[in-house]
Amino acid sequence: MMPHSSDSPPQHKMLRQVARRAALWLCTALVLAGCETTKPPSETPPAPKPAPPVETPVTPKEVPAPTAGTAAVLKQVSWQELPGWRQDNAALAWEPFLTGCKALARQETWRAVCAAAQKTGKPGREEARRFFEQHFTPYQVAHTDGGDQGMITGYYEPLLRGSRKPSTRYRYPLFAVPDDLLVVDLTDVYPELKGMRLRGRLDGKRIVPYYDRGQIEQGHAALAGKEIAWVDDAIELFFLQIQGSGRIVLDNGEAMRIGYAEQNGHPYRSIGRLLVERGDLPLEKASMQGIQAWARANPAKVTELLNHNASYVFFRELPANLPGPIGALGVPLTARRSIAIDPGFVPLGAPVYIATTWPLSSRPLNQLMLAQDTGGAIRGAVRADFFWGFGAEAAREAGRMRQPLRLWVLLPNGFPVPRNEP
Secondary structure (H helix, E strand, O other): OOOOOOOOOHHHHHHHHHHHHHHHHHHHHHHOOOEEOOOOOOOOOOOOOOOOOOOOOOOOOOOOOOOOOOOOEEEEOOHHHOOOOOOOOHHHHHHHHHHHHHHHOOOHHHHHHHHHHHHHOOOOHHHHHHHHHHHEEEEEEEOOOOOOOEEEEEEEEOEEEEEOOOOOOOOEEEEOOOOOOEEEOOOOOOHHHOOOEEEEEEEOOEEEOOOOHHHHHOOOOOOOOOEEEEEOOHHHHHHHHHHOEEEEEEOOOOEEEEEEEEEOOOOOOOHHHHHHHOOOOOHHHOOHHHHHHHHHHOHHHHHHHHHOOOOOEEEEEEOOOOOOOEOOOOOEOOOOOEEEOOOOOOOOOOEEEEEEEOOOOOOEEEEEEEEEEOOOOOOOOOEEEEEEEEOHHHHHHHHHOEEEEEEEEEEEOOOOOOOOOO
């Protein structure tokens, strides 16, 4: 084993440097195809009446705290500086907060506040607000240059029609994780790679980037037998991959819930942006609905358009009675109270307060939410993806949402905040 002490021989230091450079090179080589966390973010037929949700045990994930080297610029503020704080009904965020505590309570910094919340029961509006004010300190999240403006988009849980068997109608498969997909995590040896999970495959003795979307569609990946279901619409399947989770109404009347399992490691590329750059869509129509309409009108061009986004998502079947899709925190998401963030800047699971506007509107949307998910294109300090829930209204609002954002994170009193204020 290579020595770890500072007085190791020069040749050992050189070997460590070479190994570190090799690891960083691997990340750089695969990052173009590569260093990813979970689902990409957002760019139907009538839904059946969902069955009453049944509480199903979910195994929460271990929640990593952001490292000081990647933490956002956090500025402590007073509660009065949160726009509309007293007008928001904090009790509506209480159940999602308790759900998140199933994962957060494993961390020492969250254990006490989660225990206090459990003892509180089911508070009303004012009691919930006082609880957060008593146990948390608000910090405004800013960029390293001191700017506090960012962007918020939306995502939702789509509904597709499908079957467990292929047919002339149901011919577009959803796949589980292929056996030849490697996920490389080097953070135990190289902490500077924290949060970077590399995807690839073996080519002889070399690890190379995994197949991109076009190659997967052409049959290069080892996916025989990995089909979960088949659906009837390629563009709906593409947007299912972007959303990261959804439901399928099967031809036998069964309802299937599916969630994100893995990704091929290639970075998300916006097909809406491509359509705008090519002049195929005006910017104001580059919403999810606008892209879908363009695809319906140009069926011969759909495959080429979709392959522009080399990213490809693999799924897993989830219990149909879950109260919501499973986010990166490992707990079910709550419509209009769960949000996806960049965990390198905002601790996953933390309460966050947003100040934005309703989609395509100047009407304020200021409320308390829970950072319970992440996204492949949710990158940066003041950046978020708003989970709208399930159904036609959720799809409409998520597809239109691209609004300015200011963001505050609420951290338990005494939470070790990096001293990096501007």
